[in-house]
Structures are given as C-alpha cells and as structure tokens.
Amino acid sequence: MSVPAPRTARKAGDPPAFQLRLYVAGQTAKSLDAFANLKRICETHLAGQYCIEVIDLTKTPQLAAGDQILAVPTVVRRLPEPIKKIIGDFSNEERVLVGLDVQPINA
Amino acid sequence: MKKKLTEIAPTLSKAPTGIAGLDEITGGGLPAGRPSLVCGNAGCGKTMLAMEFLVRGATQFGEPGVFMMFEENAAELTANVRSLGFDLDKLAAEKKIALDYVHIERSEFEETGEYDLEGLFIRLGHAIDSIGAKRVVLDTVEALFAGLPNHAVLRAELRRLFRWLKDRGMTAIITGERGEGSAITRYGLEEYVADCVIILDQRIQEQISTRRLRVLKYRGTAHGMNEYPFLIGAHGFSVLPITSLQLDHEVSVQRVPTGVARLDEMLGGKGIFRGSSVLVSGSPGTGKSSIAAKFIESACARGERALFFAYEESKAQIVRNMRSIGIDLATPIKKGLLEIHSSRPTLQGLEQHLVMMHDLVRTFHPTVVAVDPISNLTMAHDDAEAKPTLMRLIDFLKKEQITGIYTSLTSGGDATSAPEDSQLYVSSLMDTWLLLRNVEFTGECNRTIFVRKSRGMAHSNQVREFVVSDTGIDLVDVYLGGDRVLTGSARVAREAQERAVSTLRGEDHQRKLRQLASRRKAIEAQIAALQAEAEAESEEVHFVIAQETLQEKTTHQNTSAMAQQRGGATGTNGQMKQRR
Numbered sequence: 147m148s149v150p151a152p153r154t155a156r157k158a159g160d161p162p163a164f165q166l167r168l169y170v171a172g173q174t175a176k177s178l179d180a181f182a183n184l185k186r187i188c189e190t191h192l193a194g195q196y197c198i199e200v201i202d203l204t205k206t207p208q209l210a211a212g213d214q215i216l217a218v219p220t221v222v223r224r225l226p227e228p229i230k231k232i233i234g235d236f237s238n239e240e241r242v243l244v245g246l247d248v249q250p251i252n253a
Numbered sequence: 254m255k256k257k258l259t260e261i262a263p264t265l266s267k268a269p270t271g272i273a274g275l276d277e278i279t280g281g282g283l284p285a286g287r288p289s290l291v292c293g294n295a296g297c298g299k300t301m302l303a304m305e306f307l308v309r310g311a312t313q314f315g316e317p318g319v320f321m322m323f324e325e326n327a328a329e330l331t332a333n334v335r336s337l338g339f340d341l342d343k344l345a346a347e348k349k350i351a352l353d354y355v356h357i358e359r360s361e362f363e364e365t366g367e368y369d370l371e372g373l374f375i376r377l378g379h380a381i382d383s384i385g386a387k388r389v390v391l392d393t394v395e396a397l398f399a400g401l402p403n404h405a406v407l408r409a410e411l412r413r414l415f416r417w418l419k420d421r422g423m424t425a426i427i428t429g430e431r432g433e434g435s436a437i438t439r440y441g442l443e444e445y446v447a448d449c450v451i452i453l454d455q456r457i458q459e460q461i462s463t464r465r466l467r468v469l470k471y472r473g474t475a476h477g478m479n480e481y482p483f484l485i486g487a488h489g490f491s492v493l494p495i496t497s498l499q500l501d502h503e504v505s506v507q508r509v510p511t512g513v514a515r516l517d518e519m520l521g522g523k524g525i526f527r528g529s530s531v532l533v534s535g536s537p538g539t540g541k542s543s544i545a546a547k548f549i550e551s552a553c554a555r556g557e558r559a560l561f562f563a564y565e566e567s568k569a570q571i572v573r574n575m576r577s578i579g580i581d582l583a584t585p586i587k588k589g590l591l592e593i594h595s596s597r598p599t600l601q602g603l604e605q606h607l608v609m610m611h612d613l614v615r616t617f618h619p620t621v622v623a624v625d626p627i628s629n630l631t632m633a634h635d636d637a638e639a640k641p642t643l644m645r646l647i648d649f650l651k652k653e654q655i656t657g658i659y660t661s662l663t664s665g666g667d668a669t670s671a672p673e674d675s676q677l678y679v680s681s682l683m684d685t686w687l688l689l690r691n692v693e694f695t696g697e698c699n700r701t702i703f704v705r706k707s708r709g710m711a712h713s714n715q716v717r718e719f720v721v722s723d724t725g726i727d728l729v730d731v732y733l734g735g736d737r738v739l740t741g742s743a744r745v746a747r748e749a750q751e752r753a754v755s756t757l758r759g760e761d762h763q764r765k766l767r768q769l770a771s772r773r774k775a776i777e778a779q780i781a782a783l784q785a786e787a788e789a790e791s792e793e794v795h796f797v798i799a800q801e802t803l804q805e806k807t808t809h810q811n812t813s814a815m816a817q818q819r820g821g822a823t824g825t826n827g828q829m830k831q832r833r
Binding site: 169171176183203204207208210211214215216217218219220229230231232233234235236237238241242244245 | 353354355356357361362363364365366367368369370371372373375376378379397401
C-alpha cells in the first residue's frame with residue numbers, strides 16, 4: 147500500500163531529492179506517531195525535497211524481504227544513494243537527521 | 254527403543270526429524286509444535302542438522318518448512334547443502350521449503366527511538382503462510398545481537414518470537430553459538446527455548462576430530478543422555494545411537510560354516526551361529542586376515558553379501574594377497590556380493606569410522622561384516638573410550654543379524670605373553686574367540702589355533718596347527734611330544750620317526766612269520782621223509798608176506814601134487830601146517 151506523500155514547493159516532473167520509504171506494521175498509534183514525527187522533521191528540514199512512501203507490512207508482507215526489514219518502524223532512504231536505514235519512532239530528531247544525512251536548518 | 258520411549262510418554266507428540274539415529278535417541282523426534290535449541294561451536298554441523306530436519310520433514314513427513322537464515326544467503330546455503338543431496342531450488346519451486354535470508358548491518362542502522370521486531374514476525378509469518386509450513390528453522394538468530402544495538406529490545410522480542418512460534422504450532426529449530434565456559438549459548442538463548450536443547454560438539458583428540466551430539470535437555474520425555482558420535486556424510490546427518498545396553502536382540506539358531514572345514518569341526522562340527530560375533534586375535538603374521546577372508550569367500554560362495562573393512566591394506570593388495578593363498582575375492586567383488594572398504598585408521602576418529610560403517614551396512618545390507626583389524630582403529634584412543642564405541646558397532650551388527658568377524662592384533666609377539674591382555678576388553682562382547690599363536694620351536698615359527706571360547710556350542714579344546722599354503726588354509730592335528738606341542742617340521746619329523754618305527758616293527762614281524770613258516774616247512778619235510786620210510790617199510794612187509802604166502806602156496810601145491818602123486822597122505826600135511 148502506498149500513500150502519496152505530501153509534496154510541496156516542487157516543480158512538476160522534477161523528482162524529489164529525498165525518496166523515503168516508511169515501513170510500518172498496521173495502522174497502530176505507534177505507526178501514526180512515527181509517520182507524524184517523520185513528516186514533521188522532513189517538513190522542517192527538507193521542505194519540498196522529499197517524498198514518503200508508506201508501506202504497511204501487515205497488508206503487503208512480501209515487501210519486507212526486499213529492504214531487509216526486521217524492525218518497525220523503519221524508514222529507508224532510497225535516494226540519494228547510499229541506502230540508509232533509520233529505525234525507531236523518529237522521536238529523536240537529531241538522530242533522524244544524522245540518519246538521513248541532512249544538515250539541520252536552524253529555525 | 255523407539256517404541257518403549259513413546260510408551261513412557263504417550264502424551265507428548267513428537268515431530269520425527271528423519272535423521273538417522275537422532276529419532277532413536279530422542280524417542281521419536283523433536284517436540285512437535287515447540288522450539289528446540291541446537292547449539293555448538295562454529296563448524297559443528299548446526300546448519301546441516303537444521304536443514305536436514307527441514308528437508309526430511311518436507312519430503313518424508315509432508316511438513317513444509319521455512320528456513321530463515323541470518324548468516325549465509327540463500328544461494329550459499331543451497332550450494333552448501335547440495336553436497337548432501339538436497340536440492341533446495343527444487344523444493345522451493347514445489348513450495349515445500351521457503352528460504353529467507355535476513356541480513357542486518359550494524360553500520361546501516363540509526364536508532365531514533367522505540368521500535369520492535371514486528372518486521373521479522375511479519376516476514377516469518379508470510380513465509381509460513383506462503384507454503385503452509387509446519388517447521389521453522391532460525392539459523393543463527395544470534396547474529397541479530399551483533400546487528401542490533403539495543404539488546405533489551407532484542408531479548409524481549411526473541412522471547413515473544415519463540416512464544417509466537419509455539420502459539421502457531423511450529424516445530425522449530427533455533428541454532429545458537431556455544432558460549433564461553435559453561436554457558437550453553439553465547440547470548441543465553443536457552444532461557445527462552447527450554448523444551449529441548451541439543452548440543453553439538455567437535456573435539457580434536459590426538460589430531461583426530463570427532464563430532465558428537467548430546468541431548469542436554471528434553472522436557473517431558475525420556476531421552477538418551479550420552480554423547481553420541483555423528484557424521485555428516487554423503488547421505489546427510491547420521492548419529493550413532495547406543496542401544497547395546499538393551500541387550501534384547503533376537504538370536505538365530507542357524508549355523509554358518511567358516512569356510513575351513515576343520516575349523517567348523519572344532520566348533521561343534523557346524524560352524525558359528527549366524528549373527529554372532531567372532532574375534533580372531535593373534536600376534537602379527539598368525540593368519541588373522543586369512544581366516545576373515547576365507548570366511549567372507551565362503552559366505553559369498555553361498556550367495557550372501559559381505560562387507561570387508563580393511564585398515565591395513567588397500568583393496569587391490571588384499572585381493573592379490575588372498576589369491577596367493579587360494580582365496581578368490583575378485584569374483585564376488587565382480588558379482589557385487591562383496592565390497593572392500595580400505596581406509597587409514599587415522600582418517601577420522603573411531604566414532605566416525607563406526608558411523609561410516611553404519612551407513613555402509615545400512616545401504617549395502619550384508620550378512621557378513623569383517624573388520625580387519627579392530628585393534629588398528631583404536632590406536633589413537635585409550636581403551637576406556639574405545640570400548641563403548643566398539644560395543645556399539647558389535648551390538649548394531651548383532652541386532653541386524655549380521656555375522657561379524659573382527660580380527661585383533663595382540664601386542665605380544667611370542668606365545669608366552671598373554672594375548673588376553675590386549676583385546677581392548679571386547680572379548681566379553683564376542684561369542685566366539687579364536688586365538689592364533691606363533692609357536693617357535695627348533696628354529697621354526699609355526700601357527701597354532703584354538704577356540705578360546707564359543708558360546709552356545711560344544712567346541713573343541715584342542716590346539717590345532719594352522720597351515721597356510723597356496724591352496725588355501727587348513728588345520729592339522731598337532732603332535733604332543735613330551736610336554737610340548739609339536740608343529741611344522743618338528744611335527745613332520747615326529748611323524749617320520751613314528752612311521753620308521755612302525756615300519757621296523759612290521760618288518761620284524763614279517764621276519765618272525767617267515768622263520769616260523771620255514772621251521773614248519775622243515776618239520777613237514779621230516780614228516781614226509783618218515784612217511785616215505787614208513788611206506789617203504791610197509792611195502793617190504795607186504796612183499797615179505799606175499800613172498801611167504803607164495804612160497805607156502807607153492808610148497809603146498811608141491812606137497813599136494815606130491816601127495817597126489819604118492820597117493821593121499823593129507824593128514825601129515827595138515828599137521829605140518831599147524832606147526833607153522
């Protein structure tokens with residue numbers, strides 16, 4: 147299942163620089179929290195440069211093997227290369243930015 | 254054994270592993286619907302055991318299985334187990350086995366808060382559902398400890414995982430690395446998997462490696478407690494269970510000849526019992542191998558199948574050497590009735606040799622097995638260790654009603670040292686014990702044989718000379734000269750001597766007879782002479798009588814004539830007659 151990620155301030159046809167895929171297990175409170183946290187961080191630091199694809203493993207379990215998913219939630223940074231993985235509920239913003247290799251914007 | 258154990262614990266259902274020997278030890282297999290822990294050091298065969306469990310389950314027991322690997326990837330594993338004859342690609346295509354390679358790299362991860370391992374559960378659940386699996390292998394789940402920094406989460410999740418596997422009714426094998434010191438596993442997995450723990454071990458002793466398996470724990474069932482040697486061979490995993498403590502094998506009353514007629518004579522005239530074990534012991538060069546080969550040759554000549562395990566000579570060498578004493582092993586080999594397996598005793602440990610023998614016996618189905626010699630097998634082991642393993646082999650063959658011939662080299666070269674000392678204490682396991690000895694006397698070394706014991710039959714107590722010639726082997730009566738047993742040339746000399754004495758005596762007798770005959774002849778001659786004389790005398794008497802009669806007659810005639818002429822004076826004549 148794929149949920150179109152919010153796309154803001156981006157020219158049409160131009161693929162976003164950060165392609166993220168979020169793996170969750172069901173529409174649980176944890177999953178929703180994780181998605182909210184991730185989205186907030188991305189909006190803050192990567193506004194207009196990202197897209198998030200959410201995969202619910204309870205509905206498409208066959209997709210777990212492809213990205214070697216064990217822990218949930220996991221977000222996989224598919225672009226830019228190299229592939230990076232961040233696990234947890236993304237409550238630690240600093241570590242998420244380290245994981246995404248993004249320079250924080252001081253706001 | 255299998256039956257008995259299940260009788261003891263009828264409630265606990267078990268999932269057979271299909272692994273030779275393991276099901277016997279565990280009384281039917283692993284606990285069904287529960288996880289079992291298999292642990293051991295690197296290279297012990299954990300993965301092989303787990304894989305065989307899955308493959309046999311899928312192919313023999315109709316239970317598909319999921320193999321989740323954490324160390325090797327699917328391609329590597331498939332290649333590795335192909336050497337055991339398992340075609341994972343085919344099984345995967347038939348949806349009998351699902352492979353899932355779980356790989357985590359510590360450096361790829363960034364922890365940013367709370368998480369769980371639901372992804373692992375989902376993957377496993379998906380794999381299980383996709384093929385309707387009943388069996389699961391996690392190999393080696395401990396790799397997660399290296400990949401995931403938060404061990405508290407990991408432990409909680411593993412506990413949940415094993416619980417989850419149990420709830421889903423999966424018969425599972427979880428492999429684990431052996432821990433340091435007395436720890437069973439490095440990360441204490443045994444805390445979570447408490448139903449059945451199997452430990453694999455590889456030990457190097459005297460530069461020879463032996464693998465062993467032990468069931469440390471099996472909740473709710475009786476199981477073998479010992480360490481059992483095992484082998485990973487061409488047909489997979491093979492564990493050698495000890496069953497000899499049972500001593501409940503059936504016995505045969507059928508007798509089989511040994512191939513040496515005089516030896517059969519010594520063994521109650523009919524040879525040995527089928528399925529019994531025969532120990533042929535002796536110092537070097539006493540002809541142990543020849544007896545074993547002869548026995549095999551005669552068995553094959555009867556159309557039986559035989560296995561010959563040789564630890565001293567190569568196959569070609571045995572065939573050549575035995576041909577030189579008139580034993581033909583080439584023909585039965587060609588007919589497929591005989592297989593000779595030659596190997597160096599140091600190739601592997603004693604247990605592994607025995608496991609190999611087990612495998613060969615199971616596939617070849619012989620009625621006769623010869624081991625030449627068992628003493629070589631135990632070179633690198635002390636007797637205390639060798640005995641139980643040899644016992645296993647002997648017992649196994651007995652159970653299968655296979656006649657076993659074991660040769661054993663005694664250390665003492667001469668007749669005076671007790672050969673009984675160097676029999677590895679196996680003689681008590683043997684039904685028949687033939688003892689060969691070299692007897693050195695008058696500058697010659699000869700072989701003697703006698704039946705030390707033979708259970709269940711009247712057997713000869715005589716020492717016989719054992720003669721090996723280019724026409725075969727035979728037993729000859731020995732001579733007792735004084736207080737010594739005479740063999741070889743001394744025996745021949747003695748025989749010649751006896752022959753000479755008897756010839757002499759014979760001649761003397763003849764001479765005496767001749768003497769008597771001639772004396773009798775002389776007497777007979779004398780008798781004849783006397784008889785002739787007597788005859789002559791009687792003829793004279795007759796002649797005289799006849800003459801007299803004639804004379805008288807003539808006289809009478811004359812007188813009568815005269816009287817007639819004179820004219821009757823007969824009275825006078827009658828008086829004359831009376832006077833005479």
